[in-house]
Amino acid sequence: MSAMTPDPRPTARQLLAFYLEAGVDCALSDEPIDRLADPDLAQAPREAPPPAPAKVVSAAAAGFFQGEAPPAPDAAIASAREAARTAPTLEALRALLDNFDGCALRNTATKLVFADGNPLARVMFVGEAPGRDEDIEGLPFVGRSGKLLDRMIAAIGLDRSKSYIANVIPWRPPGNRTPTPQETQVCLPFIQRQIELVDPDVLVTLGNPSTQALLGTREGIMRTRGKWLEYNTGTRTIRAMATFHPAYLLRSPSYKRMSWQDLRAIAKALQQASASQ
Numbered sequence: 001m002s003a004m005t006p007d008p009r010p011t012a013r014q015l016l017a018f019y020l021e022a023g024v025d026c027a028l029s030d031e032p033i034d035r036l037a038d039p040d041l042a043q044a045p046r047e048a049p050p051p052a053p054a055k056v057v058s059a060a061a062a063g064f065f066q067g068e069a070p071p072a073p074d075a076a077i078a079s080a081r082e083a084a085r086t087a088p089t090l091e092a093l094r095a096l097l098d099n100f101d102g103c104a105l106r107n108t109a110t111k112l113v114f115a116d117g118n119p120l121a122r123v124m125f126v127g128e129a130p131g132r133d134e135d136i137e138g139l140p141f142v143g144r145s146g147k148l149l150d151r152m153i154a155a156i157g158l159d160r161s162k163s164y165i166a167n168v169i170p171w172r173p174p175g176n177r178t179p180t181p182q183e184t185q186v187c188l189p190f191i192q193r194q195i196e197l198v199d200p201d202v203l204v205t206l207g208n209p210s211t212q213a214l215l216g217t218r219e220g221i222m223r224t225r226g227k228w229l230e231y232n233t234g235t236r237t238i239r240a241m242a243t244f245h246p247a248y249l250l251r252s253p254s255y256k257r258m259s260w261q262d263l264r265a266i267a268k269a270l271q272q273a274s275a276s277q
Contacts, residue, residue: 073182076102077189084189090119090197093190097170103186105179109171111138115194117164122270124164124200125149126191127245128209129179135172140165145246149206152246152259156267164198166191168210184213196233201273202266203231203238207245215240221248226262228269239269 080102087093094114100106113130116139125141133143141149153163169179169187179187191214195203205211208221215229224242231240243262244255 073186076182076186080186081189084193087193087197090115090194093193093197097190100190103169103171103183105169105171105173105183108174110135113138113140113167113170113172115164115166116140116142117160118162119164119198121162121164121198122201122273123158123162123204123266124166124195124198124202125153125204125206126195126210126214127165127167127206128213129167129169130172131176131247132172140167141246144250148246148250152263155260156263158267164200166194168213179209184209188213192233195231195238196235199233199236200238202269203240204266205240205242207248210245211242215242225258226265228265241266241269 080100083096083100084093087096094112097112097114106112109130113134127141130140131143131145133146134140140146149165150159153159168191169183170190173179173183195214203214205214208224211217211221211224215224215231217224217229221242221244225244227241229240229242231238241262243266244259249256249259
């Protein structure tokens with residue numbers, strides 16, 4: 001019986017791939033630090049961190065945005081609804097999100113990813129959550145899927161100066177994991193208020209998660225895409241259509257034909273809305 005051969009040690013490329021899959025995709029310094037190798041560092045007592053500075057926020061969110069322990073899920077959702085409802089402008093809504101402690105994703109994200117494009121645009125695109133590139137730049141859809149989205153909307157005569165782009169969740173989930181239902185529900189009032197303030201003629205949801213969150217359907221994207229639905233802001237009903245997320249099209253390019261059909265329908269609706277004004 002031959003001796004068992006030990007598994008070969010992983011290569012540097014394999015280790016980096018493992019870390020990337022685990023969500024470790026950035027370094028804090030150029031060189032690793034072995035803190036156990038330095039006896040002074042290993043034995044030095046830990047100093048208590050300085051107290052967090054008090055946050056200045058609106059009265060509507062008083063008692064909630066104070067850097068305290070996160071509230072219970074129901075309380076976080078209720079406070080998010082109240083805070084979002086009171087935002088009179090997109091700038092005020094962004095400021096509220098900058099100080100919002102009700103979603104743990106804020107603590108692991110690098111930047112708030114609020115929106116990009118023209119807030120006066122007649123069409124608004126909404127995805128699910130930012131990825132790594134978006135987290136670094138603080139803008140939605142700037143990675144590979146963002147470049148594809150730019151090409152998609154350019155095909156119907158649009159660009160970022162003629163559209164408004166956002167996500168249901170404005171912070172990147174660690175390792176690009178799927179947001180939890182609670183995280184989605186806590187962030188939902190903010191994107192709903194964002195849509196209300198932009199007030200587009202056409203709302204386009206990109207992918208299944210944003211479609212289900214905003215349009216109240218439980219059907220999959222294959223059944224939902226390409227159909228005109230209604231999104232009610234409470235003061236106005238907006239025409240809405242779901243289509244594939246650009247990241248999905250990168251993985252499954254055969255569905256680009258269906259996406260093109262959706263985009264043509266969106267372009268036609270925008271032309272009709274413009275003619276009726």
